[in-house]
Amino acid sequence: MKSEFNQLAAQRRSIYALGKNVTATPEEIYELVTTAVRNSPSAFNSQTVRAVVLFNQASDQVWDIVEETLAKIVTDPAAFEKTKQKIASFRAGIGTVLYLTDTSSVHKLEEQFPAYAANFAPWAEQAIGGSQQAVWTALAEQGIGASLQHYNPLIDDAIHHAFDLPAEWQLRAEMPFGSIEAPAGNKDYLDEQQVFKFIK
Template identity: 40%
Template sequence: MVLLQDKISNFYSAVKERRTYLSISNDPILPNEELEELINLSVLHAPSAFNSQGDRVVLLLGEHHTKLWDITIDTLGKKLPADRFAITKERLNGFKNGYGTVLFFEDTDVLKDTQEKFPTYKDRVPSWFQQNSAILQYIIWTGLEQAGYGVSIQHYNPLIDEEVRKQWNISTNWNLIAQMPFGKPIAPPKKKEYQSLDHRVKVFK
């Protein structure tokens, strides 16, 4: 294999090291100010379709992080049978034990405005906004793990949307996309199986 240049080798090391960590603790790693800087840099420099910049992020730390997972536990406890909820609650408490959570939203006003500005692509814009969010999620996920955190991405929306809006006075035009709990990893990620690239990549040269 051709060795990557030093300039990009660190980037691809970060790509390889990004994994899903479900066992985390609330032991601090970065000062909160540096966490905010990581989030701000990620949001500022993440690409978006037509430079629409419709991504919105809420960083929950301390009691706010704990409250989010209390809301999620309470909400799912009302909707799932007791036998199923026991396993779910254990998983949710694992996220609650972490240090913080990043909430990802898309601004639907920006989405609609983008559709109006580019009517030819109106039907494609919602899909592109989802891709915008995915890119931002990946940047923050990888950045947090490079800082030493264990991270995962979760999707308990739309079940928790209403309570989240009430609790943190979130605008109704912010649509919740995902939740990213993070904390100090206390167990390694599961072993990952890789499919052959022969079936996934085609090169013509």
């Protein structure tokens, strides 16, 4: 069975060689991101995902914060030099999406539906994962590369302060994006028998 969706899903890869050679405007990319997030599912239609789409100096500031934070933690100079190079590759893109969970919405659901209270936090994680997948694939469809990074919670306070984010928005991931300056490497897959069962 032919599937355009699966072709796009295969096109979505972790791109680390990012550049600024993107013809789409920030406004067009913002609309692409917000539409993908809005159309992603969430348990009870709770819509707990929040996304902050940053461009230019604001995007660079995210990676400045990451570098400054890790400089206090990574004490080995050789290791920190590798870290700086990695961060520079994210800064080389044109923008960054911050993915956050609105914890106040999660807590309200826990109170409203106590029988399911233990599930709402994991369900919020599922919702944010679905949104990340949708945005990442939508960017790939436009020929824009991205990767998903997790420097939270180390950078949480500085990010909230820098961009005046609500305290109840919990940072979950950072997605730098830009032009694809070098393709992703080969992707290995586990043996099908380890992953799937076909019962007819």
